Amino acid sequence: MFAVSSRTMFYSMGVPLMKLVSFSLKQGSKYYGNVDNGPTFFIGSRVSYRDGKGLMNLSGDDPKQRYDRNVFRGKYGFWADFIHPTAMSEGALFHTLNTYDRARFTFSFLQFAAHVPDGDFVIYLRRLLALPLAAEYFPDLKLVNGRVHRVRDGVEAALESATTTEPLLDYFNPTLKEIEDTEVIQAARLIHWVQNDVAHRELQIEVGIKIFKNAMFHYAKRYALDGTKDVVCLIIADIRHQGRARDPEIIHALSESDPISALLKIGDSQYPDRIKVLVKEIHDLREDGTLGKRIYNLATRDFVLI
Incomplete structure (x- = not known):
């Protein structure tokens, strides 16, 4: 076992706000951390993928750390159900972490x-930096003209632009060749923050649903989905969210006599476990009457009852 710690400091009105983040490697492959000498928490397991190495965290049995559509339906309506199968396919935990792929x-x-x-x-991340605790968890980050910048030794530098996030990737995970201390510490900050701040968890939901709503409007125009059943729209949204197919494959599947089956076959050989979860969750939502009653309406940018 080894341990590493990192202290960050930011001065606001002359008062230092800081987090001491420490981590240790146990059992050869599991990283654990603590913040400000608080309770130890799991950061992630060391995993290999193709030629790379990284962290994975899909562990947790605390209900408040897992997405529950029933909790958010009152605020977001059907959209809380619409993103559910994708959430389940992606891990569903607010601290779900993956640093090992492209x-x-x-x-x-x-x-x-x-x-x-x-x-x-x-x-x-831009929205996170507006939360009250942002200065404690990421004191070196700030928004400048709507872009994420890093402040180091008094010098500001943009970490992302309209064409690249390479500096941002370097900030969170310098390489896929090895698991760097930076990668573990940045992951620990986000995990600890989301596990201990309800505002952070609620922001994830708000951002996620807004992204899906905006994306669905563009998919409806791109794939002529005005008046299309909710199940078809959901599968397309999931395909695009994961990025497992391009336009020609989706358009071809939509032209089939059974577009739902055709869409579900996309990526089934490469991502069988994910597709299995997706199929199960869609089946359950159809069985309980959540799916199958709505179509997408382009004019209102929303789903309406048939």
Whole structure:
């Protein structure tokens, strides 16, 4: 076992706000952390994927750390149900973590991915930096003209733009070749924050649903989905969220006599476990009457009862 700690400091009105983040490696592959000498928490397991190495965290049995559509339906209506199958497929835990694939850093119950310029993780991080605890967890980050910047030794530098997030990836996970201390510490900050701040968890839901709503409007125009059943729309939204198919495959599947079956076959050989979860969750939502009663209406940018 070894331990590493990192202290960050930020001065606000002359008063230092700081978090002492420590972590240790146990059992050869499991990273645990604590913040300000508080309770120990699980950060992630060391995993290998293709030629890379990274962290994975899909562990947790605390109900408040897991997405529950029933809790958020009152605020978000059918959209809380619409994102449910994708959330279950992505891990559903607010601290779901993956740093081992080409995205280099994904986090949240929907696994927002940091490699996409102006993508879901970037949108999420910008919103996070407006929360009251942001200065304690990420004192070196700030928004400048709507973009995430890092302040180091008094110098500001943009971490993301409309064309790249490479500096942001370096900030959260420098490489896939090895698991760096930086990668573990940044993951620990986000995990501890979301596990101990309800505002952070609620922000994940708000951002996730807003992203799906905006995306669905564009999919409806791109794939002519005005008046299309909710199940078909949900599968397309999930395909695009994971990025497992491009437009030609989706358009071809929609032209089939059974578009639902055709869409569910996309990626089933490469991602069998994910598709299995997706199929189960869709089946359950159809059985309880949640799915199958609505169509997408382009004019209202929402689902309406048939």
